[in-house]
Amino acid sequence: MEPLHSRRRFLASVGAAGSLAVAGCFGLGTGDPEPVDSEYDLSVSHDIESWDRYDPEWEPPRTSPTEATYGTETVIENLEVGWDLEFADSGEVFISERVGRISRYSAGELEAVATPDDVIDHADSIENPEDNDWWAGGSEGGLLGIALHPNYPDVPVLYAFYTYQESEEEYRNRLVFYDLENGNEETVVIDDIPGHRIIHNGARLAFGPRNYLWVTTGDANVEGLPQDPGRLGGKVLRLNPDGTAPEDNPGLEDPRVYTYGHRNPQAVTWLPDGTPVVSEHGPQARDEIQILEAGGNYGWRNVRSGPDDDAYESYPDHPDVVPPLVNTGSETWAPTGGVFYTGDAVPGLQNRFICGGLISQRLNVVSIYDGDPPDIGGRRFDAEWLYSEYDAVSHPLFEDELGRIRHAEQGPDGALYVVTSNRDGRATEQFPKPNDDRLLRIVQN
Template sequence: MSGSGRGRAAALVVAGATVAACTSGPEDASTPASTDAVPSATAEPGGADGSDDDGADDPDDDRTQDGADGPEVAEPGVLATGLRSPWGLTFLPDGDALVTERDTARILRISPDGEVTEAAVVPGVAHGGEGGLLGIAADPEDPANVYVYATTDEDNRVIRLRFDDGELDSGHLRVQEVVLEGIPHHPQRHNGGRLAFGPDGFLYVASGDADDRSAAQDLDSLAGKILRVDRDGDPAAGNPTSDSPVWSLGHRNVQGLGWIPSGEDAGTMVASEFGQDTWDELNRIEPGENYGWPQVEGDGGGAEYTDPLLTWRPADASPSGIAVTEEEVYVAALRGESLWRVPLDGADVGEPERLLAGEYGRLRAAEVDSAGQLWLLTSNTSRGAPAPEDDRIVVVDPDDL
């Protein structure tokens, strides 16, 4: 996708409510929860009021199904409740999910029938504001190895953990080593945090500018970048600069990473990003491209910068995790308390559609399981007025949205 000075098709703009400046506080400021929530399974499908909005089966029925060609998958509905600021989600081959809790540094294992167990508490994590235990990614080649992105008192870093004896059924993850450190951090704001393995087998790491705008344009800084590394944290082969992990630059605070899985544009990388006062962004990521922050927010920065595919007003989005399919991008919105469905039109995007507006509150992450069901993480316990069952994992069938 070319920059605005290279003849790109016009980016779409979602214009919504009057913009309220984000400079009064971070996008994901933390406020203490009134109680220490204990995660639990739930058989109550539907929306925030407990209604059966998505047409799930009776809650007393078996909530799992045996996939003919794969692991068990969850049925639509609220799968688990009582989580504390869940942030990242990754799937294991058996259909279970691993979910990080930002504020507690716990990694939870969630089965397709809603059973919740604790797999690890990552030591040394420093929670504050938007920092803590953030992204998580299981290695697709060896899923007994799991990578997490964590804020410490010194930096943001990527840590590798491993299931005991390399057995996924062991249930316990142990810290192995730090594979990438020195990512600038801030005690409250702009710590990035999303991790994902790309179709090329390399690990992609989303960092924020750590509230230092100039760092996003500094190639010697790991802040305000998307990084691409191998499993040991070294710069990946084929990076724009051979001895650098930097894949793209000029980012304020990247929150979601994904790739189109198939079709003519298979392997195309897409990322969501928090804006400041004016425009949140959905970007098509190309190696070595500069996405403009802090010189430009949104599009129109000139030939040296790459325009976003799509922009929103922060009041409508504050986009976090994304799930990318062949035909659509699903964007979890925090401040916008919605799920945005963005049609893919080749290398461009169609008119976005706002879904689930206000039904579950703030949405932090979206991931698609092996059967095409969409798993959503809410993020209400850290900010605002959480419902009694928050935070939750919600499973929806995209065909029912």
């Protein structure tokens, strides 16, 4: 698919190389990586027309999502800081918990399938939730994103991303996969991804419409990493399942890098025509939803760089930066994992981008239009400095009803599911509740 915003593509190396302040080889890419060894055939087809959500003629909704009413049904409770969900076509559900556990839920039973030894040991849940002490209970690191191989169960491989401690003061992230048929043996796909004990690890995994593995990485709070396309921090990676770079990647210094200039992206999903969409945490609010273009620079830290930086003016000052579809300005969403929902179980949310909110403690619903949005209420994002190919309208749902929503995902049954992250110590007064954390099904009443 050709980039939508090609006049702003920026495939050259960073011009301001002298400004990079990254010591040693922290996060340095390995050039053209070797494929990982596996007893399984990890190769996949790349035909987008076989994607079950492919619809190049899709139409955006013309009504407000708030015209319907919604509720929830609890599927699983008493999770420990839930982070990611992955559904198999068989109905199995895989759930990652930041404390260092991946579990499989099937036929009403929940069993652990992987508990990596190297996951940072401070990523544990709150023992005394009434103290609401985040620092006593961990951070944003730990066991994070997961994704099943597209040919599961014939290829019984589950990918995962976790934070580990390299030395007394150094933390890294690791992309691995587990052989679910042979003792859940771990194979490292990429090691030494920039990481941080407390913040900005990115870590969302997803297989896209053409069966490439997409990986989001945070900036690990290291200035200079996001703007260096030869390092893996502050990026969106696109990989073959064996860890190598697809031939049609944009050809940046590290060939696995698809886009750069990111701060802390935590969702990656696709419009029905295959266009990739990412959510990203901003500084002092200014969260973003972004349309990805191959090789695109998304600006961090040249724009949205701090409390004295006016994002509304700084994007036009950087014409080589791809502007966002949504920038929340002074309103904080803290957007997390999400999905462009195409199912029919919740018709009021169909053909909309749905993502969780942490500090906002809500579900964020974003309707995306390739022309002037209809009058459906909500907050409009149609300023001239925003992404030119689309406009957007947002609506909040479930505000302060479910707590910190970490991820939203579509199941093979066409339903919409969310997982909460209330036991990480950062929820407001009424959370966590006794049965947190939970996997919930969203229903339309």
